[in-house]
Amino acid sequence: MSATHLAPAERWTSPTCPDGLTPEQKAEVLIQALPWLERFAGGRVVIKYGGHAMVDERLHRAFAEDVLFLHRVGMRPVVVHGGGPQISRMLDRLGMTTEFRGGLRVTTPEVMDVVRMVLTGQVQRQLVGLLNAQVAHAVGISGEDGGLFRARRTGAVVDGETFDVGLVGDVVVVNPQAVEDLLAGDRIPVISTIAPDVDDPGRVLNVNADTAAAALAVALGARKLVILTDVEGLYPRWPDRSSLLRRVSVSQLEALLPALQSGMAPKMAACLRAVREGVPQAHVIDGRHAHSMLVEIFTEEDMGTMVLPDGVA
Numbered sequence: 001m002s003a004t005h006l007a008p009a010e011r012w013t014s015p016t017c018p019d020g021l022t023p024e025q026k027a028e029v030l031i032q033a034l035p036w037l038e039r040f041a042g043g044r045v046v047i048k049y050g051g052h053a054m055v056d057e058r059l060h061r062a063f064a065e066d067v068l069f070l071h072r073v074g075m076r077p078v079v080v081h082g083g084g085p086q087i088s089r090m091l092d093r094l095g096m097t098t099e100f101r102g103g104l105r106v107t108t109p110e111v112m113d114v115v116r117m118v119l120t121g122q123v124q125r126q127l128v129g130l131l132n133a134q135v136a137h138a139v140g141i142s143g144e145d146g147g148l149f150r151a152r153r154t155g156a157v158v159d160g161e162t163f164d165v166g167l168v169g170d171v172v173v174v175n176p177q178a179v180e181d182l183l184a185g186d187r188i189p190v191i192s193t194i195a196p197d198v199d200d201p202g203r204v205l206n207v208n209a210d211t212a213a214a215a216l217a218v219a220l221g222a223r224k225l226v227i228l229t230d231v232e233g234l235y236p237r238w239p240d241r242s243s244l245l246r247r248v249s250v251s252q253l254e255a256l257l258p259a260l261q262s263g264m265a266p267k268m269a270a271c272l273r274a275v276r277e278g279v280p281q282a283h284v285i286d287g288r289h290a291h292s293m294l295v296e297i298f299t300e301e302d303m304g305t306m307v308l309p310d311g312v313a
């Protein structure tokens with residue numbers, strides 16, 4: 001057929017790709033991503049994958065694809081995983097009761113055994129398996145390995161009152177060498193947040209995964225902390241969902257923090273700690289949307305809530 005039969009204007013004004021996007025829209029995505037790819041090349045990003053974001057196989061796979069994408073484009077992703085709902089389900093199956101105070105699980109020695117078993121023996125194994133499905137880059141470790149974390153027992157604060165929650169700790173020492181070694185070997189570390197007790201090294205403590213991720217992001221000099229959960233971000237007037245806070249400065253967040261409820265409180269406290277101690281940006285995003293992490297990192301879209309230093313937000 002000669003070119004004169006093609007009616008070029010009609011044929012080329014609105015072609016669509018099989019996914020319904022036009023070539024212009026597709027190219028726009030690629031062009032938009034370029035400065036972000038350049039900006040974050042070689043940068044470390046700590047990703048906290050919350051138990052509530054681990055909704056189904058499809059989302060699990062999308063999460064793994066995103067982490068592998070970051071790795072492939074030259075970033076250094078470090079995964080810190082949660083597993084609260086998974087621990088609760090196992091405790092139920094074992095006929096053990098579980099209770100939370102101020103967002104922290106009341107952890108008896110028997111519950112601690114289950115927490116350790118589920119986090120390091122199930123959730124971490126599943127994530128490592130997914131990430132290694134094609135190329136085996138991921139290596140799972142816990143805060144007990146290579147002296148990564150040490151924690152001190154802490155209580156839960158509810159309405160200004162402190163409650164004993166048993167074997168629960170806050171990370172007070174991070175020795176990132178174990179993670180540095182893995183990154184130097186082009187690995188993707190996948191970390192469970194169990195930590196030896198700094199005051200009694202024979203004992204291990206249950207550490208909230210949000211706060212451990214923040215401590216690690218600071219120690220690694222991460223460019224970003226990204227916390228994936230099951231809500232769009234921070235709603236300042238929760239449970240009213242009419243206005244999502246897109247950007248918040250350290251000082252603004254300090255003022256909001258005392259009124260936040262469990263669930264969001266440790267996440268925002270983690271973001272606050274990370275940014276206050278030198279991480280340039282911390283985000284809470286909705287892990288129930290496949291690939292929300294890639295959109296957050298590589299486009300101009302602000303997904304979820306972003307915490308920034310004063311004067312930048």
Ligand SMILES: Nc1ncnc2c1ncn2[C@@H]1O[C@H](COP(=O)(O)OP(=O)(O)O)[C@@H](O)[C@H]1O
Nearest residue numbers: 050051052053229231233234235238261263264
């Ligand atoms: N101000 C708030 N804005 C958004 N979500 C909130 C807020 N306060 C409490 N939440 C709750 O926090 C939950 C997320 O925390 P959590 O259940 O601990 O998740 P994860 O397992 O990902 O750590 C949300 O599903 C929501 O119900």
Ligand SMILES: CC(=O)N[C@@H](CCC(=O)OP(=O)(O)O)C(=O)O
Nearest residue numbers: 050051082083084104105208209
């Ligand atoms: C002290 C404490 O509460 N530890 C958490 C550890 C797991 C966790 O943090 O998991 P998510 O991020 O999925 O909530 C727990 O026992 O549930």
